[in-house]
Amino acid sequence: MQQDTRLRQASSFGAAALAYAEHRPDYAPAAVRWALEPAPGPRVLDLGAGTGKLTGTLLALGTEVIAVEPDPAMLTELRRALPAVRALPGSAEAIPLPDASVDVILSGNALHWFDMAVAGPEMARVLAPGGILAGLWNVLDDRVDWVAGLERAGGSAAIGPRDTLSNWRTATAGLHLPDTGLPARFGSPEQAEFPHGQRRTADSLVATIATRAGLLVMPQRNREAALARIRTFLASRPETTSGEFTLPMLTGVLRVRRL
Incomplete structure (x- = not known):
């Protein structure tokens, strides 16, 4: 994706x-637990936290979390939904936290928006060894089958x-931290998927x-035309034509450890 397109979509x-x-949707609790399980301590940063979808899952698991969001x-919306959370303005490229101040950085559906040339060293800075x-x-x-059809229709x-x-x-796979140019180094990335779902109507x-x-x-x-194609497809399928259904999903996790 070209840089100007990425920035336009990210914002x-x-x-x-x-x-x-x-x-x-929120995130599968099992996926979040897997992301957290090798952590050396309890301090968690939800980076690019959006409206708090991942933050809410972390809270439900009893985790103390700081949320950082640029928009x-x-x-x-995050502060309205989760008023007890410490929620700060900031970005992956300028994290408003001290050096080595968190044990885990999680990012829900946001890591691909970061400028890793800048965000990589910044995340390495705030992440404890x-x-x-x-x-x-x-x-x-x-x-x-019907989900594959939805992909084609959309x-x-x-x-x-x-x-x-x-x-x-x-x-x-390539979104783990690059060589940061700093003493901090990172191990090999690991990936895993965990079953999830969301109750939806068409x-x-x-x-x-x-x-x-x-x-x-x-x-x-163009947007209205694309959404109209999706509505037509959903109306054509017995799984989605009326009432509620479960959208079959998984939460995928890519994790890497700071050495």
């Missing part, structure tokens, strides 16, 4: 903050390579997909 979510908070509208960096992604289980702007089980490992699934960056930056006419 698109604030305009849909309310819809994002309402419709985006003011997203941060407002032995600490864990992990990215988490909610991906569609395209082994299920197109790449609605459902990209990081969004399906068949592609997420390849699409995210309308609420369309609303969820409408919060994806590729659609948010589309011209309105």
Whole structure:
């Protein structure tokens, strides 16, 4: 993805903050536990926290967490939903925390938006020795026939390579920390997937997909056409044509340890 396109998409979510908070899924607790289990201590940073989807899962697991989010509208929704959380303005490229102040950095559906040439050294700075960096992604289980059909109907702007089980490992494998140019070094990355799901109706699934960056930056006419194709497809399938259903998903995790 070209740099200007990446920046435009990365900054698109604030305009849909309310819809994002309402419709985006949380993360599989088993996936979050796996990300946390090798951590040397309890201090957790949710980086690029958005409206608090991952933060909420961390809180439900009894974790003390600091959230950092660059978009003011997203941060407002996070603070509204989770008022007890310490939630700070900031970004992966400028983390408002001291050196070696956290044992874990987690990032939910956000690591791919970071400028790793800048964010890599910055994350290494705030992460204690032995600490864990992990990215988490909610991906569609395209082994299920109707989900694979949804991917085809939506197109790449609605459902990209990081969004399906068949592609997420390849699409995210290179997102671990590069050589930071600092004394800090990182071990080999590990990847794992954990079953997950989200209760949806056809309308609420369309609303969820409408919060994806590729659609948010589309011209309105093209966006409406893409969403109309998705509605038509969902109306054609017995699994999704009426009432609630479970959207088959997994939470994928990419984790790496600071040496």
